[in-house]
Amino acid sequence: MMIDLLVGVLLITGAGFMLVAALGVWRMPDLLTRMHATTKAGVLGAGLILLGVAIHFFDTTVTVRVVAIVGFVMLTAPIAAHAIGRAGYFIGVPLWEGTIKDELKGRYDEAQHTLSSGPADQDKDAS
Amino acid sequence: MEFLMASLVGILFASALYMMLRRSIVKLVIGLVLLSNAANLLIFTASGLGSGQPPLIPPGADVPVGAVSDPLAQALILTAIVIGFGVLAFAVVLIHRAYEVVGADDMDQMKDTDT
Amino acid sequence: MSHVVALPVLIPLLAGSISLIFWRSHSAQRWIGVIANAALLVASLWLLRETWVHGHLVMHMGNWPAPFGIVLVSDLLAAIMIVLTGITGLATALFSLSSIPREQERFGYYPLLHLLLAGVAGAFLTGDIFNLYVWFEVMLVASFALLILGGERAQMEGAIKYVTLNLLSSALFLTAIGLLYGVAGTLNMADLAVKLAEVPPEQSGLLTVIAMLFMIAFGIKAAAFPLFFWLPASYHTPQVAVSALFAGLLTKVGVYSLFRFFTLIFDQDVAFTHEILLWMAVLTMLSGVLGAAAQYEFRRILSFHSISQIGYMILGLALFTPLALVGGIIYIVHHSIVKASLFQISGLVYRLRGTYELKGLGGLFRSHPWLSILFLIAALSLAGMPPLSGFMAKFIIVRAGLEAGAWVAVFFALLVGLLTLYSMLKIWNEVFWKAGPETQHEVPTRGQSPRLTYYYLPIALFAVMTILLGVAIQPIYEIAERSASQLLDTRGYIEAVLGVQP
Amino acid sequence: MRMHSLILRTAGHFLLPLLILFSLWLLLRGHNEPGGGFIGGLVAAAAIALYLFTMDLQAARKALWVDPRNLIGIGLTLAVLSAIPGAVLHGQPFFTSQWWPMTLPLLGEVKLSTPLIFDIGVYLVVIGSVLTIVLFLAEAEE
């Protein structure tokens, strides 16, 4: 009974986080902020639900699989986020007007496909 | 349930056909993807949507415990998915090449071979 | 059980696989091409003989009992079709030796050829409707690839239509299979025949609805009216060896499937289904021949005639009498040979003169009398002139039609014969009789072999066959007759597949 | 042209062996659990495709080591040949499955069988075909 309760809570919390992620994707103002919602909430939501599954079955094979799935998600989600975020930024998807700082601006050299580490103005002087 | 699935299948078929009736060859490809999915779901629906267990035999047993969903239909769909994928791959590249050779994404510029 | 049933499928499959392994070697590809196709022909003749002697041959693949596993079944119709596959395959392989440019050999021409034949053979032999779908797709994708080999603009344009409409057909076919499996719970053709026959008549309307889907799906594959559009759009665009193979074999698979389904499985409502087939046949004959009359390009004329000839074959099925089925079968045999031959001739003419346009051709009777005679034999045969194969085929259909009282169908069958003669003689006049043009096109050889031997060899063999099919048709007739009775009395098929029914 | 991302490149290095291992696992367990040659092959192909995207075409080709077209031919041949043992050895119909249970050191009892050979053929063909398509598309794109 207690276990069922725990599993139920995990299930609902996990699903709730996923809903939050979806709401975030829906409501957040620009690409990067949306991605904050999905990367974290998605991973956490799926992880909680699967944790519930693992507890419910309490079986090695299930647990191994759950661990593998969560591991895979945690492995791939940030990579995907990195790829999309980076691409989105570089192709000029606009940032939200509330963004207060952008240190990456102007540091990407499209011709050489290089990203400098110094401040943007320095880079411009050099070239 | 069957009603919903049948409606979905109908919508997919309709969407596929509508896309195939466009002049744009890119839309044609999208139509083909939809068509393949529609046909697969149709097999799935027609073979019965029982809420049985997956057709897997538990370790140590000879037959599955309880009712299982139709494994043959699943095998057919699997085959159909793969075939659909192969064919689609070909079609996609064909359209790519056709666009390159013709220089337009327009079926109406591809009617010289008929008459 | 005899292993020969599976050989016509396994030989080309293995040949295709192995030549893919050796895809870098021209000579290996060519050798495998000829040897495997010769082996296929031998196997197919052997299969025909075995089927003739022993009746239906069945192989329960994987040793699983029918209707659960997949069966390969050879009745006489299938065996005849397999022999045609062997003949066309070998002829194409030989023809290819002279005609296929080297760079296309490098891009998988021979493996594609083998696998196309495998798909065709599989479609003819399988006794399972889903497996039929699979073989259809094998054949289809192989034909797609053969169609675009060369990468010309016309090929791409033609291929888009070919691919799209054939995929539409496949989707309908798959849909129909799904629905049929849904109501009958089986995929085995013999099992379907048994089970559908038990469906009470007041409920069999649904079966007829599903039958319509099959009819349209196969009608598209067979290039029947008004479903044939993909054929004239594409058949004249690939290498002519490929056109010949397509024209000789591919549409026959659709026709064969119509024959199989509408004799074995869907015979609940013959008055309805076969009446539709009858109209389809008549309109196909007419529409095709009118299309041909409007063309002035060698291969396009031939392409449209393929359609019109398909009409005759379907007419044989639609009339649904023993004699009509015999006629349909003989028509299939006749047309495979003659149409493949005509396409090959067009290719040779192109090789000699560098164009397929009738206006730019001429003078070949003067310069190439033997080729002219070979053309005339094939052309007159296509037009149904005696004593060639086409006459026998047409005569049987006409006789069957008249005996069945199908006056309109017979009228159009005869009229279409006349119009076929008209466009064949148009070619004869323009290409052979007319004086040659002042300026000759430059003849592109494009890496083809300089020798023409392998152009003439298959064409000549086809000519011999069409003559023999006319003057020495008795053995073929006997086979076709027994085949027709097998089609009409399905008990033999069912018992061979499922064992003796209670 | 490569994607100049160190993160992606490193992730690619790391994920490739993982995915290949995963694909082999899917292949071998397919007879008993979800998986099989087709699914395994697709995962393996996806692994190489990942290399293509995180690094470049040359890296992907190198990672695959063999020409994908050879994989097609070998896989098909294997699949077709798996039809033959039963017919030759016992006169059974083609594709009658043959089972050769054997005990191997470390692995214990292993059932070598024609369905397994067949599935391995499927696996190879899927890898070969999908990668032929993807790699040559990528090449054409460049």
Add this chain to the structure above:
Amino acid sequence: MIALTWNLLLALIWVALWGEFTAANLVVGLIVGYLVLAFALRDMPAFASYVAKVPRAIRFFFWFNRELIRSNLTVAYDVLTKTHYMRPGVIAVPLEASRDGEITIVANLISLTPGTLSLDVSSDRKVLYIHVMYLTDEAEVVRSIKDLERRVLELMR
């Protein structure tokens, strides 16, 4: 690395001794192997650091999950309420990590933790560009990122 190999080998021997290859056996084998190594070879540096890493890894695991939940709650709050409280911005954080693997793991973990998302590494690998949701106190953000990096590097090196 050699220590991990030893641990695995011991686990396999454990499984072989039991004569049955099951997941449970393997897990038990790994734990037993670890304990044996921790006890027997505690004086050899290579093994000592390996032994020390395991509890650190476990600690890291729990710390990380706590951060994950915290970050999600923050974002959830922002998502679920009407106004946007966030102050997003892109900042450049100097990297201590130098090897490809280290950088990648750091970057990925940053993406999974509170309000930060790794965008890219500079070509000279000196700087990691990060999108930050709540950039009200940049120094604090940088500090927590460096903290994470430190924890990771401890584990890796």
Add this chain to the structure above:
Amino acid sequence: MILQIASTLAYILLSAALIFAFIRLVEGPSLPDRVVALELLASLTVGFIGVYVLVSGATPFLDVAMVLALTAFLAAIAFARYLEKGGHREDDD
């Protein structure tokens, strides 16, 4: 009983999430936005599968989630590569 209620609730929450993610997919406005939505859909699918496994007891379905977790991100990578190589950005309005 508890599990039934919880799973139903979880299903409903996930369904709602599905709808919002889909809206973003449709609205865009940029391609990366759509791809992010697609990624989320993949995660949601994993969640659905988790709940389904719990409800039905069909643990082999975890394998579907496993494959999904390991490969679905490839699509996002492909899109990203496409964008960086200068695919039609103006495609999206």
Add this chain to the structure above:
Amino acid sequence: MLLAVLSGFILAFLAPWLTPRLGRAVGWLFGLLPAALFVWFASFIPVVASGETLLFSYPWVPGLDINLTFLLDGLSLLFALLISGIGTFIVIYAGYYLHGEAYQGRFYLLILAFMASMLGLVLSSNLVALFVFWELTSITSYLLIGYHHEEGKARASALQGLFVTVAGGLALLAGLVLLAVAGGSYELSELLTSGDVVREHALYLPLLLLILLGTFTKSAQFPFHFWLPNAMAAPTPVSAYLHSATMVKAGVYLMARLNPTLGGTETWLLLLGLIGATTMLIGSYMALRSTGVKQVLAYSTVMALGTLTMLIGVGTEKAITAAVAFLLAHSLYKGALFMIAGIIDHETGIKDFRELGGLRSAMPLTALFAGIAALSLAGIAPLFGFVAKELMFEAVLEAPAIGTVITLFAVASAMMVVAIAAVIGLRPWFGPRLPTKKTPHEAPPSLLAGPAVLATLGLLFGLLPMLPGQHLLSAAALAVAGEPIEVYLSLWHGFNLPLLLSATSLAVGLLLYWQWSRVQPALARLAAWDHLGPERGYEKVMASIVSISDSHTRLVQNGYLRYYILTIISTLLLLLAWTILTRYPVLPSPDLSGIAPHTFTILAITALAALYAVTTRSRLGAVAALGALGFGVALIYVLFSAADVGITQVLVETITVIMLVLVLFRLPGFLDFTLSGSRLRDGFIAVLFGGTITLILLMTTEVQFFPPISEYFIENSGPLGHGRNIVNVILVDFRAIDTLGEIFVLALAAIGVYAMLKLRAEDRKS
């Protein structure tokens, strides 16, 4: 007998090889074959004359009632003798006439094959075999008429002749099959005795009309007569052969042959009598109007064919006797005259009567035989033509019902024929010598042999009419009549009405000849009315074939893929609707209970993803939507317990998206091409299509006639398949062949893609 028929074919196929090797002697040597055949056939005269009918049977396709059965009675023997006899002279004649031409070998191939076909035709007892030979004569004659094939007119004439005769031939085929249906046999030998059954049969009228369509076209009866004069484009030996004894007489032969079976009815009498008489009149009128040597002869052939048809139609004892006599007479004089026309052309290079004159002295023998043959044509005693004509007058005078009309026609025709005969027999030879292109000489023996013998025979038979009459013609008449009749031929019948008619026509005819140079142009001016004639009809038919097929093809094969798809789907919908409305399948009653909200949402999102992919203007948005659709579909599979399918769907979807992204890279964005009207139409059809599929799917889900066979797999997957994943066991074992095909599809797609992409790369390089 088989050898006799086939020997011609055998020699024909050797001819192209032999001809260059035999040199000048080729005509004489090849002539040995027909000569031998003539002698061989002649040896049957005694037997046949005694009223016996010989049957020779060789099985061909017994199952189809197709056999090489040869029937030798008076009629077929008469024809066989004419074919081989005149054939002999033609072959000899051509040896000289065509000497040195490049394609003499091909000519012999064709003429010998034609001769053999003709023999086969007249000897066949089997209807199908007869038809086979019938069509063979059409083809060989087509090739012969088009012998000078590089001239456009020769090709056009050849085609015209073939098209008309083959069109008729096809009707004939249908008619013969119906005849076999009505008479219960494909053998003439049996049908000849079952005339009563056939005539009473319901199919009598259609089969009669069909057969007559065949014979009328072949024998150039009105309104199909126009092809015959055009066929004069052929070399003269061909014209001489085809239009004297063979090709055009095939139709007459068949009518005569079938007289016992089909004849004797009112329809028969009216059709044959009136059309024959009309043809006769038109033929002689056209001949009188013409000036070309071969033209005049051709139209006079039309006249003769009309006469024969008319006589067969009348069908009385007299008429039949007249017919066989006229047949023989015409063959003899027409063969001779054509060969003489060839000699004139060969020696002078002139083809028009108006430019000929005074050749008598240059070529006296030719002139002599021309005169004799012309006398026979004119029907002047003591030539055999006179005997035949007198009999004809007797026959028409006593013809039932239409006697008066056809007598008038016959007399009018006879008048003109006399004039024509005079033009032929007198004009080139007498009067002032007109200039010629070449210097004319007497023809050599090989050219002259034919005219000499044939003309002489005409004279001989005229003087001794019982010579042919007693044996051959009476047997032939017997065969035509189908019952014993009295044949008595004589030169002198006493002073009677026929003689009076003959005399009148002779007088008027000579008058016409006297005024020929005025009459001919006057008549020729009537050519302005020819556009009402049947030849224009032919041209219109041919033109309409082209225009109909053009517009049909533009309409049907219009090049627009979407119209193709629309047509196919509309056809499908039409058939489905028709089936549903007439075959009454059980309509579904959907059950909406038990739908979980999440299932509904997933289905809805899947559907919406599809709809978004359809409606979006963003191309990659559509691809992303397809991805979403793929996840939705995968979820559906999972929710209904299909694990492997779910995994596969996910993987395939992912790789599809990758592929689409790779490909769409360089493709442009979506463009809106279509108008809103067509979007509305397409949308309507699409919805109709989707709705129909939904309806049918629902019907099938409500019915389950039999339990599915999958139970077997569930039971046996473990014990027999040694696997716990039933789907996988099905895929790699139970139904491994499906999977085998599937991987081949994949491999083929890869090869295709490779070839497409790589060949392009090669193109770029070069």
